[in-house]
Amino acid sequence: MRWSTEDIPSFVKERQYVDTVLLPLLPVEFGDGIRQSAAMTEFITVMTAELEKQFRGRILLAPSYTYLAADEESRPSSEELNKWIESMKKEKLKHIILLTADSSWKKAEHDLDAFLIWMPLVPLENLEASYKKQVISEQIKQLLPVIMDIWKKEGNS
Amino acid sequence: MSDEQNHNVSRRQFLTYTLTGVGGFMAAGIILPMARFAIDPVLQAESEGDMKAVTDVSELTDTPQRFDFSYEQEDAWNTSEVTETAFIYQSGEEIVALSNTCTHLGCKVSWGSSSDHPNQFYCPCHGGRYEKDGTNIEGTPPTEPLHKYQVEVREGTVYVGKAEPQV
Incomplete structure (x- = not known):
């Protein structure tokens, strides 16, 4: 379900069925990395929207977590993000899936109390519309079993 | 004069x-x-209507196969292309096209994706199951059958229209 006035009422009504949050992590940069930041935003937004369509009865697509991109040495702070995760878990949303194209989260993965999926960025900007669709649906096909596995492993509600 | x-x-x-x-x-x-x-x-009713060409009749078998088709949809702010998926199969003379949207909470079902129930539609979200004709199986979350598309065949091409509830 999307974070919209249209879907949220049904989320509230069907709470016992929705136990998963999908949270896109989007790095923001205004300097040299601005192109990359935009490309990642576009890619991850398309991916999460598509996943929401597939699993809309069990997944809540949260508004993206945006943060200033970390430079080479440092890594993004997991503290703030863990606060988000904590408040979701408090609401009985027990499976939390983070989707990002920012590889720096890989280093912080163990500090996060959630399931992190990192996908290498697929540049969509120069692709023809029909080819773009094909690339995305190919990627989604690979992701579906990953998510179904999370449900199986972490147990059903 | x-x-x-x-x-x-x-x-x-x-x-x-x-x-x-x-x-x-x-x-x-x-x-x-x-x-x-x-x-x-x-x-409006006189025009071709909103039937979309999906596939050739010759492609169909008696096993449901997935076919994607897209059309433009206008939302308040933008026009977007929407892709829908139908499971189509031939049942005797009749062509049946079922929506892949679970009637429970709207996840996407697929045919035979559960190894325990190879001849049923299966919803990965809450384990909803349907018979081949779309009838929901008692004891699983869905409360109504999969929606059925209007189907029309013109010159060997299958067209589908709106998906409508079966009950």
């Missing part, structure tokens, strides 16, 4: 004709669009 005179148009006649003519056009200009608006639904 008198013949000639009859062909002449007096000032009064000329004005009458012109005013009637112009008045007529003005009236038509006002009434025609109103009439068009009034019978608009009739005109």
